Amino acid sequence: MYPLLLLLLLLLGGRSSESTAPVPYDNVGQNFTVVFPENIASYYPSPPTNMVKITALKDGTTVKLQQYGNPEHQDLDAGDVWNFTANATLELGKQNISSNTLTINSNKDITVQAISLKQDSLQTAVVIPTDKLSTTYLIPPIPTIPGTNNPQDLVVQTVTERGPFRIIIVNGVQEQNKVTVEGLKTQEVSLQSGQVAQIWLEEGAGYKNVTAEKPVAVLFGHPCAILGNCSCGLLYTILPPAPGRTLKYLVPPLLAKDAEGETRVLLAQNGSTSVKPYDSSSLMYDVAGTAILYRPGLLLPLIPTANFACCFVVTAFPTFTNNYAVIVVSSNVTDGVRVGKDRISSADWKKLGGTNYSSIQVTLSLGKTVIWHTSSKMAVYFQGNNGSTLIGNQAPVISSSPDFRGCVVTPEVVDLEEQPNGWRESFKNCADSDLELLCLSSTDLQKQIYGKLNQYSNAIQEVWIGMRRSSLNGQWYWVNGDSVNSTNWGDGKPGGVEEGQCTIMSLGNGTGFQWSDDDCCKDAHYICYKEPELFPI
Ligand SMILES: *[C@@H]1O[C@H](CO)[C@@H](O)[C@H](O)[C@H]1NC(C)=O
Ligand SMILES: *[C@@H]1O[C@H](CO)[C@@H](O)[C@H](O)[C@H]1NC(C)=O
Ligand SMILES: *[C@@H]1O[C@H](CO)[C@@H](O)[C@H](O)[C@H]1NC(C)=O
Ligand SMILES: *[C@@H]1O[C@H](CO)[C@@H](O)[C@H](O)[C@H]1NC(C)=O
Ligand SMILES: *[C@@H]1O[C@H](CO)[C@@H](O)[C@H](O)[C@H]1NC(C)=O
Ligand SMILES: *[C@@H]1O[C@H](CO)[C@@H](O)[C@H](O)[C@H]1NC(C)=O
Ligand SMILES: *[C@@H]1O[C@H](CO)[C@@H](O)[C@H](O)[C@H]1NC(C)=O
Ligand SMILES: *[C@@H]1O[C@H](CO)[C@@H](O)[C@H](O)[C@H]1NC(C)=O
Ligand SMILES: *[C@@H]1O[C@H](CO)[C@@H](O)[C@H](O)[C@H]1NC(C)=O
Ligand SMILES: *[C@@H]1O[C@H](CO)[C@@H](O)[C@H](O)[C@H]1NC(C)=O
Numbered sequence: 001m002y003p004l005l006l007l008l009l010l011l012l013g014g015r016s017s018e019s020t021a022p023v024p025y026d027n028v029g030q031n032f033t034v035v036f037p038e039n040i041a042s043y044y045p046s047p048p049t050n051m052v053k054i055t056a057l058k059d060g061t062t063v064k065l066q067q068y069g070n071p072e073h074q075d076l077d078a079g080d081v082w083n084f085t086a087n088a089t090l091e092l093g094k095q096n097i098s099s100n101t102l103t104i105n106s107n108k109d110i111t112v113q114a115i116s117l118k119q120d121s122l123q124t125a126v127v128i129p130t131d132k133l134s135t136t137y138l139i140p141p142i143p144t145i146p147g148t149n150n151p152q153d154l155v156v157q158t159v160t161e162r163g164p165f166r167i168i169i170v171n172g173v174q175e176q177n178k179v180t181v182e183g184l185k186t187q188e189v190s191l192q193s194g195q196v197a198q199i200w201l202e203e204g205a206g207y208k209n210v211t212a213e214k215p216v217a218v219l220f221g222h223p224c225a226i227l228g229n230c231s232c233g234l235l236y237t238i239l240p241p242a243p244g245r246t247l248k249y250l251v252p253p254l255l256a257k258d259a260e261g262e263t264r265v266l267l268a269q270n271g272s273t274s275v276k277p278y279d280s281s282s283l284m285y286d287v288a289g290t291a292i293l294y295r296p297g298l299l300l301p302l303i304p305t306a307n308f309a310c311c312f313v314v315t316a317f318p319t320f321t322n323n324y325a326v327i328v329v330s331s332n333v334t335d336g337v338r339v340g341k342d343r344i345s346s347a348d349w350k351k352l353g354g355t356n357y358s359s360i361q362v363t364l365s366l367g368k369t370v371i372w373h374t375s376s377k378m379a380v381y382f383q384g385n386n387g388s389t390l391i392g393n394q395a396p397v398i399s400s401s402p403d404f405r406g407c408v409v410t411p412e413v414v415d416l417e418e419q420p421n422g423w424r425e426s427f428k429n430c431a432d433s434d435l436e437l438l439c440l441s442s443t444d445l446q447k448q449i450y451g452k453l454n455q456y457s458n459a460i461q462e463v464w465i466g467m468r469r470s471s472l473n474g475q476w477y478w479v480n481g482d483s484v485n486s487t488n489w490g491d492g493k494p495g496g497v498e499e500g501q502c503t504i505m506s507l508g509n510g511t512g513f514q515w516s517d518d519d520c521c522k523d524a525h526y527i528c529y530k531e532p533e534l535f536p537i
């Protein structure tokens with residue numbers, strides 16, 4: 001009957017779908033499988049502190065965690081963090097196949113960070129939930145690191161610290177899964193439920209990619225790639241799934257700071273890999289695959305512009321001397337970035353030469369910091385150091401829906417209704433669906449909603465909104481009780497009492513969403529609305 005409107009409803013997200021659907025970000029999910037890679041750290045055995053940091057996005061979250069079949073659980077509210085230290089024996093060794101995993105299941109959305117710590121050897125990673133895992137991964141080129149793979153060093157697979165880099169493949173499903181590692185040689189592994197395989201990336205094998213029948217997670221690294229005073233540090237990263245299309249990657253110079261000469265960009269595309277030395281005159285790469293920044297002590301997957309998001313939460317390491325975030329955003333919207341509740345001084349932004357992006361470094365105070373944008377998407381990385389120990393990763397994403405009010409865990413509902421109705425029926429229909437007829441009481445909300453309606457304004461002319469005239473005193477009021485501070489009346493509107501008691505908003509081309517008073521009995525489309533649910537800042 002209203003084909004255009006049906007399309008609109010699909011585009012805007014129907015009421016039932018938008019209010020309940022989980023928000024699709026790479027690291028937000030409910031089910032996770034975590035492994036802790038072998039961490040040598042020193043030439044005598046010492047126990048690790050391998051941890052997961054679980055952050056709840058919503059109130060009433062129950063997280064269940066299991067290692068060696070032993071369950072533990074904890075109830076969390078939005079913003080709560082559960083630091084859980086895993087059994088030290090869970091750390092992987094040199095086995096080809098192992099069942100040493102930690103599984104995490106939650107009834108609501110959470111994020112999980114894994115921390116591998118032994119003496120000064122520390123690495124962190126943002127874990128990908130099982131429902132976001134992939135069946136295809138590209139193996140990055142192996143960085144040249146003294147002691148691990150220089151031609152003059154003896155590479156001996158049975159002596160781990162002189163062994164080659166390895167990949168760790170984690171079965172992402174509760175059933176058998178066949179995995180193929182391909183390159184010059186091909187290796188096949190069959191994983192049972194809960195199993196993990198380690199494959200050494202021997203030079204002659206030239207392994208390029210991992211494909212599996214069903215989803216898997218893939219880690220890439222070396223247990224002893226950071227050589228120190230009779231110690232050696234673990235180096236690893238969780239690989240991003242192969243994107244299957246060309247993406248743009250930016251290299252913010254702040255991530256290479258103090259190590260420009262040693263920083264590399266590891267590019268993995270289908271069929272070709274390359275290692276680019278960091279070059280401050282070339283900060284953007286188009287890659288039909290993945291890009292990982294390497295600097296001594298750190299493997300950091302770069303965030304492609306297509307995966308930019310709106311809200312991130314970063315946690316400083318209390319024992320570290322420096323903890324900071326690096327933010328990358330379009331130069332024209334730097335003023336929308338917030339760290340907690342605060343704006344960032346505009347003088348501190350640095351342009352990324354040859355691009356339209358800028359970046360900044362923000363020092364983090366202890367505890368949790370929410371970094372969000374009021375209207376656009378951006379990238380946020382976390383870095384920290386303690387003497388020569390360096391850590392860093394992509395900051396965990398909480399939200400990809402921008403909102404001027406904060407960090408969204410459930411987006412606002414903006415429902416354009418298909419069936420025209422009078423104002424009174426419109427008001428009631430919204431209320432019956434646990435929504436309210438749209439009230440546009442602040443200029444920030446007007447701007448955000450107009451932005452969402454703009455692209456659809458060719459299809460219909462006018463919609464009812466939630467403002468009407470009091471029959472007692474003739475004053476205009478918002479039906480949700482907000483004060484009438486900021487209005488958008490058209491020329492000569494509102495007219496006298498006789499012209500109409502209800503407010504209609506034009507959506508038609510180029511009319512600037514102006515409001516008019518109109519006859520409440522007239523049939524018009526209408527917009528039902530629900531506020532977003534926000535993460536505590
Ligand atoms: C998480 O796992 C549970 C049980 O294994 C399943 O019912 C649920 O759908 C999963 N959730 C997601 C988001 O994959
Ligand atoms: C860790 O796991 C091992 C092997 O299952 C077990 O013997 C040991 O008691 C566990 N330690 C703790 C502290 O739970
Ligand atoms: C396990 O890995 C070793 C090398 O570390 C290899 O020689 C051996 O064949 C592998 N075993 C299996 C069953 O794949
Ligand atoms: C950081 O350095 C201090 C002082 O050297 C040390 O006590 C602490 O254990 C280090 N913390 C970590 C996590 O490495
Ligand atoms: C994996 O690598 C092999 C060998 O280079 C190549 O033939 C194959 O197309 C690649 N597969 C994917 C999915 O990239
Ligand atoms: C090794 O130890 C010496 C003396 O304690 C110290 O000066 C040096 O910085 C250390 N080197 C590294 C790489 O930690
Ligand atoms: C990778 O490239 C090979 C040939 O170059 C092609 O056959 C294959 O489909 C590609 N795989 C993907 C996933 O693009
Ligand atoms: C900012 O610039 C980008 C191009 O770099 C453009 O796509 C976007 O519309 C601009 N945003 C604003 C608010 O001007
Ligand atoms: C930067 O933005 C301008 C104007 O939007 C555009 O013409 C130019 O191509 C952009 N430059 C890059 C490197 O994207
Ligand atoms: C978890 O660890 C962080 C530091 O990494 C700390 O700030 C926080 O208080 C810890 N939370 C709990 C509940 O112990």
Ligand SMILES: *[C@@H]1O[C@H](CO)[C@@H](O)[C@H](O)[C@H]1NC(C)=O
Pocket residue numbers: 441442482483485
């Ligand atoms: C209207 O203005 C008052 C006073 O400035 C303010 O307290 C109130 O929050 C505003 N209301 C809305 C809906 O913006």
Ligand SMILES: *[C@@H]1O[C@H](CO)[C@@H](O)[C@H](O)[C@H]1NC(C)=O
Pocket residue numbers: 457458459460461508509
């Ligand atoms: C808006 O403009 C487009 C073309 O510019 C036209 O096709 C459409 O009918 C117009 N819609 C309204 C509601 O005036």
